[in-house]
Every structure is written in C-alpha cells, then in structure tokens.
Amino acid sequence: MVFIGTIQAHFQEWFAAQQAGFSKVMILTDAHVHAHCLTLFLEKSGLPPETPVLQIPAGEAHKTLQTAGWVWEKMLEARLDKKALLINLGGGVVSDLGGFCAALWKRGMRVVNVPTTLLAMVDAAIGGKTGVDMHYVKNIIGTFHNPLAVFVDPDFLQTLPLHEKRSGFGEMIKHAFLASDTLLIKAMHEGAGSFLPLDAANLANSISVKTDVIAVDPLETKGIRHLLNFGHTFGHAFESCLMESGRPVSHGEAVVAGMLCEAFVGYIKGHIPLEQVMRLHAICTSNNLYPQLPLQKDDADPLWRLMQQDKKNAHSEVMVCYPDVSFSYEKGEKPPNFFPPLHVSVDRALMQAALDFYFECYRPGFSGQVLNA
Numbered sequence: 530m531v532f533i534g535t536i537q538a539h540f541q542e543w544f545a546a547q548q549a550g551f552s553k554v555m556i557l558t559d560a561h562v563h564a565h566c567l568t569l570f571l572e573k574s575g576l577p578p579e580t581p582v583l584q585i586p587a588g589e590a591h592k593t594l595q596t597a598g599w600v601w602e603k604m605l606e607a608r609l610d611k612k613a614l615l616i617n618l619g620g621g622v623v624s625d626l627g628g629f630c631a632a633l634w635k636r637g638m639r640v641v642n643v644p645t646t647l648l649a650m651v652d653a654a655i656g657g658k659t660g661v662d663m664h665y666v667k668n669i670i671g672t673f674h675n676p677l678a679v680f681v682d683p684d685f686l687q688t689l690p691l692h693e694k695r696s697g698f699g700e701m702i703k704h705a706f707l708a709s710d711t712l713l714i715k716a717m718h719e720g721a722g723s724f725l726p727l728d729a730a731n732l733a734n735s736i737s738v739k740t741d742v743i744a745v746d747p748l749e750t751k752g753i754r755h756l757l758n759f760g761h762t763f764g765h766a767f768e769s770c771l772m773e774s775g776r777p778v779s780h781g782e783a784v785v786a787g788m789l790c791e792a793f794v795g796y797i798k799g800h801i802p803l804e805q806v807m808r809l810h811a812i813c814t815s816n817n818l819y820p821q822l823p824l825q826k827d828d829a830d831p832l833w834r835l836m837q838q839d840k841k842n843a844h845s846e847v848m849v850c851y852p853d854v855s856f857s858y859e860k861g862e863k864p865p866n867f868f869p870p871l872h873v874s875v876d877r878a879l880m881q882a883a884l885d886f887y888f889e890c891y892r893p894g895f896s897g898q899v900l901n902a
C-alpha cells in the first residue's frame with residue numbers, strides 16, 4: 530500500500546490501526562537523513578521521541594553485508610522479535626538494506642518505508658526488491674520482501690540536494706516514457722528542460738506506473754517487470770565505468786543517458802518512432818537539464834565488457850528492454866497503464882552506434898538528422 534501526501538494524514542491513522550500488532554518499533558536511517566529528516570518524521574508521525582533509532586553511515590558504499598551484520602547485532606541487542614516493526618527512513622540505500630535485514634530477521638519481520646529521496650519515493654521504496662552490494666557489484670545479494678506500507682511525503686524533498694533530485698527525476702522520465710497514458714510524457718515535454726513540480730499529484734502519477742507494472746509481474750518471472758529496466762543496461766554500464774575511472778555520476782543521470790541509447794536501439798529495430806526518440810531527447814537535454822556524461826570515445830570497450838556482465842542478459846547476449854510505444858490495444862480492451870515490453874539483443878556494432886548517437890544528442894543544433902540518414 531502506497532500512501533502519498535503528508536505523513537500526518539496517513540501514518541498516524543495507519544499506525545493507530547496496527548499498533549496492537551507491533552511488539553516494538555525501530556527506525557533505521559542514515560547520517561544525513563538523521564540530520565535532515567528524523568525530527569520532522571517524529572513530529573509528523575506522532576511516534577515518541579525516544580523511539581529507538583539505528584543510524585548507518587550515508588552512501589552506497591555502506592549497502593553491504595557488513596552493515597547488515599551490524600544492524601542484526603543491534604536488533605539482537607534490542608531483542609527484536611518477529612512482531613516488531615522496522616521503519617526505513619531514508620533513500621534507496623536505507624530501504625534496500627533495511628528491507629534486506631528485515632526479510633532475513635527471524636525469517637521475516639514487518640517493515641514500512643518512509644522514502645526521503647525522490648528516487649526512493651518513485652522507485653526504490655516500492656515493489657519489495659531488497660538487497661546489498663558485494664565487491665562493488667550492485668544488488669548481487671538480495672530478496673523480495675514487501676513493505677507493509679510506503680509513506681511518500683514530498684515535504685522531505687525540501688532538504689534534498691539538487692543533484693539527488695536530478696537523479697530521481699530520471700526515473701520519473703522513465704515512468705513517463707513507459708506509460709501508455711500519454712499525459713505524463715506530454716507534461717514533461719511541455720516543460721522540457723525543467724522538473725515537473727514534485728508534488729503529490731505528479732509523484733502519484735509516476736508511482737502508479739511502477740505499481741501497475743509490479744501488479745502484473747511481482748516477482749519478475751513474466752518478463753514484464755523488466756520494463757522498469759528501460760535505460761538500465763546502458764545506464765548501469767555508464768554508472769560503473771564512470772565510477773571505476775573516478776568520474777562518478779548519479780544513478781538517475783546514468784539512466785537518462787541509458788534511455789537515450791536504448792530508445793535509439795528501439796528506433797533502429799523499428800519499434801520506437803523518431804518522434805518519440807526526439808521527445809525523450811528534448812525532455813532530457815533541453816536547458817542542459819541532464820548535461821552530457823563525462824564519457825569518452827575510448828570508453829566503448831570497457832562499457833561493452835560491463836554490458837556483457839549485465840544481470841538481464843540471456844544466452845550470452847546483451848539484452849535491453851524498452852516499451853513498445855507504437856503498440857495499440859484492441860478496441861474495447863482496457864489498456865493497462867503502460868506499454869508492453871520488448872526484449873531485444875544488442876551486438877557490439879549496435880552498442881557503438883547507440884553510443885555515437887548519445888554523443889550526437891549533445892551536438893549544438895542536433896535535430897535527429899542522424900536518425901533520418
């Protein structure tokens with residue numbers, strides 16, 4: 530259940546209805562969120578100020594088994610039983626790690642997510658994927674463990690730095706591109722080069738795309754949930770390559786670049802019309818909303834090696850998944866909120882062409898002429 534709006538409006542009522550069921554409540558958060566959001570959350574939630582808080586250091590580097598071990602130690606010290614509730618207050622690192630710890634604690638304790646980054650509000654806190662990284666391989670150890678509820682309160686975004694907003698907005702652009710209801714993408718196109726207002730209505734629209742996809746493929750067994758990976762085969766490779774070479778970029782910035790590349794692949798394969806690719810291009814690059822990633826031409830080989838290791842690959846082929854945006858539903862059929870997924874393989878030559886297209890996207894005056902050629 531995802532509640533969108535002020536915590537006062539939703540959490541207190543929800544908690545009052547559940548309270549008899551929790552033996553204890555514990556909050557997991559990170560150092561930045563502790564500083565910026567904990568007091569606000571305690572005030573808004575009505576939980577007592579003495580509610581126990583576990584604080585981990587901020588950042589992806591701490592989404593590890595070692596930190597999970599520390600959390601379990603603290604849970605043991607606090608004698609948390611199966612009837613306790615863990616509240617994950619923070620970004621995707623906290624909800625991934627906390628969800629993972631809760632999933633394994635006594636074979637599963639209950640958890641709620643209170644996301645404080647835009648990325649966690651529209652993506653990471655929703656859908657039950659939890660996990661930790663190992664040796665810099667992201668999310669390699671993990672499990673599904675659905676939160677009892679997610680409380681999305683845009684007030685927490687007030688202290689979020691701009692580059693973190695840009696990261697989360699990348700996932701909102703992705704949801705808009707996946708949505709068969711074209712209102713969201715139209716609104717983004719009209720305001721190209723700026724964020725949509727990050728209010729409850731726009732967050733709800735974006736979140737509904739993810740929840741609708743998950744509703745039909747909760748455990749990623751039908752190939753439909755892969756839609757949410759649009760932009761991520763190229764995007765993860767960009768993120769890792771730039772991280773390894775000391776030029777780190779945020780997840781959302783890498784995904785935006787990945788979406789441009791994968792939309793190009795869709796165009797070449799005849800599935801995504803030029804108009805849609807150019808719409809995505811306008812949304813992402815106008816006003817320099819997403820500046821060009823610090824990639825160089827000779828990054829192509831390391832990028833290809835990274836793409837060959839992608840979790841989504843099948844039978845040694847590099848796979849990408851994008852929405853079939855030209856799909857039209859049978860008359861009378863109620864269309865779902867998203868386009869159906871298309872899974873296609875990419876070889877080295879097509880990967881290179883997509884990368885070249887990405888560089889072209891940032892050439893002054895670019896208007897899609899490469900695509901017409």
Ligand SMILES: NC(=O)c1ccc[n+]([C@@H]2O[C@H](COP(=O)([O-])OP(=O)(O)OC[C@H]3O[C@@H](n4cnc5c(N)ncnc54)[C@H](O)[C@@H]3O)[C@@H](O)[C@H]2O)c1
Nearest residue numbers: 561562565587620621622645646648649653658685688689
């Ligand atoms: N489980 C999923 O389905 C899923 C989906 C997408 C991403 N993820 C994971 O999410 C993680 C990224 O999430 P993220 O971008 O939220 O990163 P994050 O949790 O590291 O948060 C980013 C930074 O913002 C700080 N912060 C959080 N809220 C703040 C606030 N309100 N004010 C000021 N600072 C604040 C954090 O302390 C951190 O320094 C990655 O580990 C990724 O793998 C998971």
